[in-house]
Amino acid sequence: MSSHSEESIDLTASSSKRSRRGSPGRATWLDQWFARKLLSYIGDPPIALVLWDNTAITPENSRTEYHVLFHDRAALWLMLPNATLKFGDCYSNGRVEVQEDLVDFLETVYRHMITVRRPYLVQLFLTLKQRFTHNTIPMARRNIHHHYDIGNAFYTKWLDREMQYTCAYFPDPAITLEQAQIAKMHHVCRKLRLQPGQTVVEAGCGWGGLARFMAREYGVNVKAYNISKEQVAWARERAREEGLQDKVEYVEDDFRTITGEFDVFVSVGMLEHVGINNYRELGKVIDGCLKENGMGLIHSIGRNHPAYLDPWIESRIFPGARPPSIGQMAAIFEPYNFSILDIENLRQHYAKTLEHWLSRFEDHVDEIRQDFDDNFVRAWRLYLAGSKSSFTVGTLQLFQVVFTRPRNNALPWSRSHLYTDHS
DSSP states (O other), X not given: OOSEEEXXXXXXXXXXXXXXXXXXXXXXXXXXXXXXXXXXXXXXXXXXXXXXXXXXXXXXXSOOOEEEEEOSHHHHHTTTTOHHHHHHHHXXXXXXXXXXOHHHHHHHHHXXXXXXXXXXXXXXXXXXXXXXXXXXXXXXXXXXXXXXXXXXXXXXXXXXXXXXXXXXXXXXXTSOHHHHHHHHXXXXXXXXXXXXXXXXXXXXXXXXXXXXXXXXXXXXXXXXXXXOHHHHHHHHHHHHHTTOTTXXXXXXXXXXXXXXXXXXXXEXXXXXXXXXXXXXXXXXXXXXXXXXXXXEEEEEEEBSSSOOOXXXXXXXXXXXXXXXXXHXXXXXHGGGTOEEEEEEEOHHHHHHHHHHHHHHHXXXXXXXXXXSOHHXXXXXXXXHXXXXXXHHHTSSEEEEEXXXXXXXXXXXXXXXXXXXXXX
């Protein structure tokens, strides 16, 4: 007996869009069969797949909570080779719509997909892809340019004033995004036990907000590396405006070129772009630049177990990105005998951060459309909504790992220093 049912419903809200595309004719039994298989592939969530003729394919014995509209036959069959990738493409170009709240819909899908075991051949392909993918310096530059060099003006519309494009820290979930990003930077600095006059090297500094904050609030000297031309230009200008150019140096280069000796190594939001195969090289760089009693912190999106980023996000938004598991991160520390002191998971804080980002994005969507087309707007809406859903459901994590050399005994006896009030 089939585990799905077919029914005909009338969803007139999108009828004009369907008519503009032209009628693809009635859904055949083969279309309906494939739609049922597609529902099974994502774990039979309470979703109706509504075809272009208003035929709805729904799971049996499940109350329908969401409706996904396919405006043409090709949009449905594009799902065949890679449903996750092609759903993102079809949603972005308007060939597929979600009738209800996008975040709620994605959370429901992700919860059901967790229970689905992927075919062996799919797993084998992903494993081979990773084994033969190496994030070289030229490739890293292309990947970063794709995402970060699309224009600073775009990011100013929905990030906080310091342009922090990483997980904020919400000691109280009711605080503003600006307050939470300041709290995040204090949280990082306290974990590193920064002291005036220390030297800090930062790998992957974004728009430079953390480097300026560390110099201004903790009196340290920072050398920050980044391969995004637009971000580095922004960071240098802000440092000049704030009179910090003697305390902060921004270097437009790859982390692999770091030289010198430093009291502190910090990387917030870069590891996802390094590539698993390059972790040992990153560890070598840290080993070569960290002083004997130096402290380090790596802040990264992660996984509970080795897995791949959503293929649509990896292909269309963040090329080359790969969030690691804790086990994979060990390749940074173990070959160089680093001692891990602390691991904290802030995934709920990232879900809250993305809630703010998505809200601000929607508040400024008319301004964004002045510079980008509707496909871009829908793609970034899906990216932000999908990311929030992934952290809420737990398919993505946010790790902060603190480490040092094994002979360093100048360490606190408690964690009380992490929660000093800096408000």
